Structure formats: structure tokens, C-alpha cells
Amino acid sequence: MPKKEKKLKKEPIQSPKGMHDILPQYQDIWNRVRVACQEISEYYNFKRIETPILEYEELFSKTSGESSEIVTKQMFNVLTPGKDKLVLRPEGTASIARSYIQHGLSQLGSPVKLYMEGPMFRYEQPQSGRFRSFHQFDLEVISSDDDSVYDAQIILIFLKILEQLKIKNASVSINSIGCKNCRPEYRKDLINFYKSKKNKICDDCKNRLETNPLRLLDCKEEICQDLKKSAPIIVDRLCYQCKTHFKDTLEYLDELKIPYNMDHMLVRGLDYYTKTVFEVFAEGATFALGGGGRYDYLIESIGGKNTPAVGCAIGLERVIEIIKLQNIQYKPKHENNVFLIAIGNAAKKKSLGLIEKLRESNVEVFESLGKDSFNSQMKSANKMASPLALIFGQKEAHEESVIIKDMKSGAQETIPILKIADAIKKRLSQL
Template identity: 40%
Template sequence: MPEQYKSLQGFRDILPDEQPYWRFIEKIASEVAQLYGYRRIDTPILEETAVFHKSSGEGTDIVEHEMYNFDDRADKEGKRQNIALRPEGTAGVVRAYLEHGMFQLAQPVKLYYLGTEMFRREKPQAKRYRQHHQFGCEALGEGDPAIDAEMIGLLYQVYSRLGLQHIRVNINSIGDRNCRPQYIELLKNYYRPLLADCCDDCKIRFTKNPLRLLDCKEPQDQPKIAAAPRITDHLCEPCQEHFEAVQRFLTFYQVPYAIDKLIVRGLDYYTRTVFEFTSEVDNVALNGGGRYDGLAEILGGPTTPGIGFGAGMERIILEMKRQGIVPPGETATRVFVVYFGKTPEFKNAAVQITANLRQAGIKAEMSYGDRSRKAQMKQSNASGAAYAVILGDDELANGTVSLKNLQADGMEIENKQIQLPQSELIAYLTGEGK
């Protein structure tokens, strides 16, 4: 028996029954993003690995363990280029912004991407995939706190229009290059005498990413985190004013937010506002975002403020299912064509009628494989179609069809099925011939 192939571990097929969730999210997300003035961008799946090394930071899990990267073929000069499947969306968008001179346009440049595939070689876990999809927004070229509030408000409106409830919005400020270095030293001084009792990951974070000490999930480190100094108590005046303005503007968008002083980002280019959306039902993180005013410089561009988020579409769908939200279904079949004859004339007429219906914008199906009369009628009833178009000997001879109303429960028998010329079928179904 030949080998049966399966999808790779950590990858999955998105089957037809689940497609309505994806189309619904894409519709709502694109409508809201455009409502807020964001324009769509699609970047390549492959980028130079260096783009992600610089944007994600040396020593991070993404760079060290999670990226799919490889050497491409040698070019004409014999040089090989190391390239990677994108693990996240922001770096590619910022690279495109710089490469195509979008910094010369009116600022801010507001962009969104949707259904974009991301790849991470993560340890396979339930509901975590090595290929996942994101909806994301990036606003580049403006540091105004109104942009921060706008972006959070945009995402909250997307979730609201999807029907999601019990969504918790947490925000924080992590300062900037002026005040964060002093806070990091304060944090390290606090942790230094406690380090021997910290988990192994925290001992590494202490040197590489001190802010991530506050991210630790190990039970043994929770009391240390609870007593640690908070960055919001050590913001410089401009950062404090920026954070207060973000909170003020969020009230205009009617976003019910809370301040979570433990939301941090470990990389130096992140500044000021950071935020996360989680489900209050089971505390599942739906997305994260933040301001990254130093990223464009790291990628070789001019100083460029920026803020963005990435929301995993698989997680959104999972939350919709948890909350019992059913997206609008696909358009139902309107007409099912059946034919009661084995000669080529019957098949030709059935295909012609089906093609005419579809070309007129009427969703139609037909029976294939020359099934029996009984099997075809059973198939038409099971299809959910509103009507069956029936071709028998009399209909074929007279150029007519019998149109049976498959949803006509309780209707008088003579009204359930009518006969009309084939030439008048489309007009009848579209209401033009009634």
C-alpha cells in the first residue's frame, strides 16, 4: 500500500468549513483599517535574514531558535545570500517603507497587512502553529500620542465588530532612551542580590534583556516581580506627558483599558506605549503591540517614529469559537439542475442551463456522473438549494424546464412546481419575469 502523506508537524490545512471565519475577519479588519486611513501592503515571504537579526535582536528566541533560514543559490558573482521566512510582519514593512522612499510622503504613512503568513520553528503545542497568519497595522513617521490611541481604538473596533466580548485592553509605558537606561540600572540593582534564586532564563535575561525579567512566568520568580520597581514611577517628563495623552485619547475611542505595569518589551528600539489585548474568559493573549521609534535607524534609515501591532488570526478564530460566534456563511446554492436522461442531449442541456445561471450571477450546481432520477433528487434536496431545475423528456422536447421550489413546505402542491420556457428561467429567478 503506498505511503499516505500528512501535513508537516506544526502546519495545518484550512478546510472549507472553516473558511467563513477567515473571510469574515478579513472583511471586518480591512473595512475598519481603511476607515482609519490605513492602506494595504503585502511584503515578500522571504527577506534577508539580517533584517530579522537586526529587528528582533541578537540572542532572542526568534533569532536563535525559531527562524527558518537558509543560504540561497550563489549569484552571478558567486556570493550566497542568507534568507529567511518571515517570523513577524513589522520588519518587512519598515524595510519597504525605507526602500521605496515612503519617508518622503506626507507623514504618518499608515499601512496594514492581512492574512500574512508568518513562520516560526516553535516547539509544537496545542493550537500553536509553525505557520500562522496575522492582521497587523503599522503607522510610520509620527510620534504623536494620538496615533497610539488611534491604533488601539482601531483594533478594539475590529474585535467589537467581530462580536467578541470580554476583551481586556492593557497598556503601559516603557519610557525612552532618556529615562529607560536609569530604570534598567535600578531594576538590575534590585535583582542582583536575588539572582542566585532566579530561574536559569532570568539569569540570562539579567544580562541580555533586563526588562524581560518582569515577563518571567516561573512561580519561583513571581514574588520578586511583584516587589520590583515599576518603570511608570521613573518616566521622564516627556514620556509621562505622552502616556497621559494616550490615556486621555483612549477615552474618546471608548476603549475600556487598564494600566498593566508589567507589560514590557526587551529590545532597545521599543519606546513608550506598549499594549496587549487578552480574553477575560481564559486570559488568552490575542495580540501585542507597541511603539518602536528606533527600528528604522537599526535597518539603515533616518530616525523615524513608528507604532504597530500584530494580531494572530488563528487566535482570533479560536476566541470566536469559544464565545460561540458564528460568522456569516457562504452564499447558499440558489438552483440545482437535474436531468432525467442518459443521452448526450440531456447532459448538454443541463450544462448549458447551469452555465447560463452562473454567468447571470446565480449560484448554481448540477448533478454529475449520470446518476438515477432518485439519486439526483436526493442530492438536490440535500444541497440546500432554493430551487431544482428539472429536465425530463417533455422539457427537453419543448425547450422548457420544470422549476421546483425545494423550500416550499406547506405550500399548495400546484404552486411547488411550475413549468416555463428555458429562455425565461433567469428572468423568473431574478424577479424580472414575475
């Protein structure tokens, strides 16, 4: 019965849509990106914080905005036996702010500089640079005032991380979206402008006009582009404080010789932003590598004291995509290794002990001890591109010696085990 047979054949289970594995061969590059983020942040005195991947749904509806796409369409809800309304975190800033209030981190002084790295989850259509499970490196400066020096420092650190990773031609797009004093006025202007032209905008924008008019500005639909060009611009409507704050931020960037593009359409997808918003791009990127801005009311909105803050999120998958696109090569981390080949039982028995001796001397050893034949172990050594092989046979095990073989020239020499680490180091340094 062919029908039944077909049923029995098991389809291998795949990872969930829009979610991906980070395979061993990509771990080096991931580590490199993570280390660059951490090293540079720690230089600027940022401290690591880790928050749970699950949070109460309320945290995000209160901060991202009830009408934001993140809350209305992209949340992963989690069913718990206790009927808690939990969600997989869609972003990190709200969690950090929650933790800052919950644990009284204001006691640490001002500013409090925090960084966090980990997976975020958004239920959206997977496409280039967009996943349902993705990793972000978050930087936040929580300060007693809204000093623009930190807006500039956050942008500087973002760019320095890209520079350390050798990413070419990074650029910053920047805008100010005002505060609770000047934004409502602008919002009104924007609604008035679009109201009479409702039939010229896409369906999503018709909705946005009711719920989140600022998002009209970053609509990517073709039909909405023309109108956007003549829409009122927010920087023209900023109050005195916001104008000064924006001017100061730009002056800090000028002083650092950081080039930027003023992008009047830049508003970002989260409601909690105030004043500065920015995104960072690089050569060849069709998407922002990350972005951020100031969020002066967020902490207050979830029950904390009035505490201004500014931060950014770096999309790690996107940074890695750009590293691949720009074909950036790093010096391999494991190039100073040796490959141990053990032949026969006596040598195999002693081989783990031999590796331990080498580990204590900081010599990195690869092996395929599960393979018995010389030829198959030699094949593995070639595959790992080890510059040196150690050949450990019956005779050597008995005499407490090892043969060092230069994989390129084929030259061999027998060395007593006691001197093997030094001999390896000497040869590796001469490569």
C-alpha cells in the same frame, strides 16, 4: 515475509509540525475575518502592502534584537544555493519598515498608513494559539512625529475589527516601556533588583538578566511570580516626554470610552518597542489575540531616517479560535443558491450553458453534474441545503424550460428558461 510487507505500507505524509491546512469548510470564516480587517483598515485610509515571505536574517537580528527569543531560537533559516542568509519572516513590522526605506515611501506624505496580511513563521513548541506557521494582519502608522493620537487609533481599529466579528468582551492591556533616555536607567534598576536574588528565578530568567532584563517581567514560570510583584515598575521611571506621551494615549482611550488595564509587566517579545505597548484579549481567551506598540527607532536602526511609528499585529488563527470558543454564528454566505439537477444526456449537454445564464443574472448555482441519477443529485442538493432545486430533464431540455422545486414544501412548477432567473430571484426573496 511480514517484515518486508510492513515496510512497503506507506504512511500518509502529514503537514509539518505546528503547521496547518486551512480547509474549504473554514474558508468562509477566514474570509470574514480578512474582510473585517481590510474593510476597517481601509476606512482609516490604510493601504495594502505585500512583502516577500523571505528576508535577510540581518533584518530581524537588527530589529527584534540579537538576544530576543525570535532571533536566538525561533528563526526558520533557509539554505540557498548562493549561500544567502535568508529566513522565513517571523513577523511583519520589520519587513514593512525595510520596504518603506527601500522604496522611499516617505514620499507618500505623513502619516503613511500600511497594512499587510500573510503567513509568519516561528520555530517554537506548538500549543494552544501558538503555531509554527501562522497568519497575521499587520497595521502600521509611520509618521513624522510620535503623536499618541495614532497609538490610540491603532488600538481603536483593533477593537473595531473584533467588534465587526461580534467577538465579545475584548479588553486592552497597556503599558509604556519608555525611550532610549529613560529605559537604560530602569534597566539598571531592574538588574540591581534581580542581581541579589538570582537563585530565586528560573534558568531562562538568569539568562534574561544578562541579555534582555526587561523580559524578566513577562516570565510565566511559577518560581518567578513572587519577585515580579516587588520589582521596580517602569512607569515610575519614565522621562517627562514618555510620561506625557503615555498620559495622552490613555486620554484618547478615555475619550473613546475604551476600557484598558494598566499592566506593568507587559513588555512584549521584540526589542524594537518604545513607549506604548499593548495586547488585546477577549472573553475565553487564554492568549492575546494580538498586540503591538510604538517603535520609534526601528526605521533608523535599519538605515532609514529617524521616523517614529506605531503598529499592531492581529493573530488570525487566534481570532478564529475565539470565534469558535465564543460560538459566534454568522449568517451563511451561500444561503441564496439553487441546485441544478440534470437528467439525461440532452439536458446534461445544455446544463453548463444554463448555469452561465444564471451566473450572468447573479444567481448562485450548485451542481453535481458528474452524478447521473436523479436520486444521487437530489442527495447532493440536500447536503448543500439549497432551498430550491432546478430539475432539467430530457423533456425540459427539448422545450427550453426548467422545473423549479421548493425543497421544503416539495411544490414544483415548470418555467421557460428565458424567465428562470427572475422566477428564482422572486422565490428566494420570499423565503
